[in-house]
Amino acid sequence: MTDHIFFLHGKGGSSNGTIRILRDAMLSGMTDPPQITLLDFASATADEYFEAVFAVANKFPRGSMLVGVSLGGLVAAKLLQDHRPDLRVVALASPT
Numbered sequence: 001m002t003d004h005i006f007f008l009h010g011k012g013g014s015s016n017g018t019i020r021i022l023r024d025a026m027l028s029g030m031t032d033p034p035q036i037t038l039l040d041f042a043s044a045t046a047d048e049y050f051e052a053v054f055a056v057a058n059k060f061p062r063g064s065m066l067v068g069v070s071l072g073g074l075v076a077a078k079l080l081q082d083h084r085p086d087l088r089v090v091a092l093a094s095p096t
Contacts, residue, residue, distance in 0.1 A: 010070025
């Protein structure tokens with residue numbers, strides 16, 4: 001298990017939506033939960049969203065887990081692929 005989990009919402013979403021529901025569901029099954037942070041990034045485009053996440057990516061402790069929904073999942077996967085191979089990523093995305 002990881003010590004830190006960061007949740008990323010989709011474009012136009014917020015920390016009060018799907019990522020909060022996922023966090024609550026995950027917490028209900030844990031006896032010793034890690035530190036969990038729900039992140040909010042306002043952005044009009046996918047590029048702006050990625051730049052916002054990238055700007056704080058160096059603050060994620062080594063080995064942290066990112067759980068991203070929709071655009072948040074795609075951005076988390078791109079961050080893992082190109083910049084932070086030490087992260088663990090769960091991407092919940094269905095590009096249509």
